[in-house]
Amino acid sequence: MYAVIKTGGKQYRVASGEKIKVEQIAADVGQEIVIDQVLAVGNGSEIKVGTPLVSGATVKATVVAHGKHDKVRIFKMRRRKHYQKRQGHRQQFTELQIGAIAA
Numbered sequence: 001m002y003a004v005i006k007t008g009g010k011q012y013r014v015a016s017g018e019k020i021k022v023e024q025i026a027a028d029v030g031q032e033i034v035i036d037q038v039l040a041v042g043n044g045s046e047i048k049v050g051t052p053l054v055s056g057a058t059v060k061a062t063v064v065a066h067g068k069h070d071k072v073r074i075f076k077m078r079r080r081k082h083y084q085k086r087q088g089h090r091q092q093f094t095e096l097q098i099g100a101i102a103a
Helices: none
Strands: 002-007 010-015 019-023 032-035 038-043 046-049 058-068 072-078 083-089 092-102
Touching (some): 010 019, 010 092
Antiparallel strands (some): 002 010, 002 038, 019 092, 032 058, 058 092, 072 083
16 A cells, blocks of 8 residues: 655655655654645555545654755856856755555
8 A cells, every 4th residue: 555645845655664754844753743645545556546635544654863865066157257156055854664554
């Protein structure tokens, strides 16, 4: 069984037992959270698609860790104008262990 969830402005296809990295969620490590923004639920050849959400569907997940992704480097340059700009940042993430998917 799998589900398509929405969190942090992005969509993820998840199945029970998977680990995923999502945008940072304000929750403690070890805490169980419930994601109720489920866009679709599938089981084999059978799929239930919401308009926009599947009513009554939830995904339970446990927070495994918080961290930062690798640095993203931004370099801007205008040729012949002596303009160069360097920037960079590290986006924070939350790692989730997907538990039960309830349709």
